[in-house]
Amino acid sequence: MPTSVRPTAGKAPKDTRGGRREPLSLERVLVTALDIVDTEGVDALTMRGLARELGCTAMALYRYAESRDALLDCLVESVMSTMVCTPTTDDWAAELRCVAHNFRELAIAHPRMVPLLVTRPLATPLGLRPPGTLRPLEMLLGLLTSAGFSPADALHVYRAFFGLLYGHVLTELQEVVADPEESDALLRLGLHRLPPREFPHVRELANELATYDGVAELDKGLDMLLTGLQRQLRHGD
Template sequence: MPTSERPAADKARGEARRSRREPLSRERVLATALEIVDADGVEALTMRGLARELGCTAMALYRYAESRDALLDDLVESVMDELVSAPVADEWTAELRRMAHGFRALAVAHPRMVPLLVTRPLATPLGLRPLGTLRPLETLLGLLIDDGFSPDDALHVYRAFVGLLNGHVLTELQEVIADPEESDALLRLGLNRLPPREFPHVRALASELTTYDGATELDKGLDMLIAGLQRQLRVGG
């Protein structure tokens, strides 16, 4: 190794040794698990691989997660904890927007976590899910009921809201440009391959499809949802 490269290599090895000497904790285990998912996807997260990254045995991890399934549940909860649990806004429409953009920000920051965030809770009965994944539900139900919605309607609002939000983040993350350097909108998306007679509307919207703005699209969806809910609240009141 050239002499000039030795200090950098020695520093890296020193940092790795110090990291491996750090005591295990739930926070460190979950932070390292998130790093693995962010880098290589959910499939890459195994108990043995995580133990290797942490410099411990796989058995040592079972103090913090009894199985890979438990680890995935804890990971979802830890990411969801990044959302503010207590309402920030007194008005339900503003709180819906805050929660929506907060969840979108998590999805954009951790795109490979999105399949877990969207589907993982569905695999577990409501009362058995990690508490952190239920706090947004409790928070929003309380706010809606306090603002005049019946408990049943508040639950329907939450379901519609989550459906909009999950659909949005999945749609935003699949927006793929075939040829970013191409100036023609049809060619950028590869829409030129679609038969014109079978897909006239999709082809006609090529320019709009290539200028997808996730935050703007989310607000448009929220505008439509909130406008309908406000009308329902006025009629019901």
């Protein structure tokens, strides 16, 4: 399985100072693949293009990934491994907040990886997914059952929690303005083009939509989710 690759790592140099080419390794392959995705998008990542960046043949890459699909799985696993941390406190709600903010920071650092992080694991049966993509599930199930949730309820919490995270990062990353220099919120977002009679509520929220605060919005969503979960845990519902 791939080793952890820092999500902020840059492209590995092709040559050392002595003029000899840096040996090919799984970490170097994944760092370079991540750099391609960050710069050009997922569609630009091909075995041939990756080999060209690494200064090797495409056949040499098959030692590390048997196909492009396998390469994408390895890349998702390595990026996700940077998010998972061992819980440091017994405060399960605080730990969930920490995971949520780590995931958001990962998404903001690598926006072009988000479609892979959100959808790639779903294309494979649970037990056949790379172990690194299952570690958040295992970690959170352990955290929640230790806090007093039943195993089944812990799974429900996990699904609701990551549903919130996926929805949040996709929403935050699509908040695009039409004219960044425009001070009027309607014009800044291009909402003036929407017919007032058909979209009165959207137009009314122009100021709020124009001042989207990703951290604050995530915390509001977490507040609503965690308050309900804490109530459920206290009453044993």
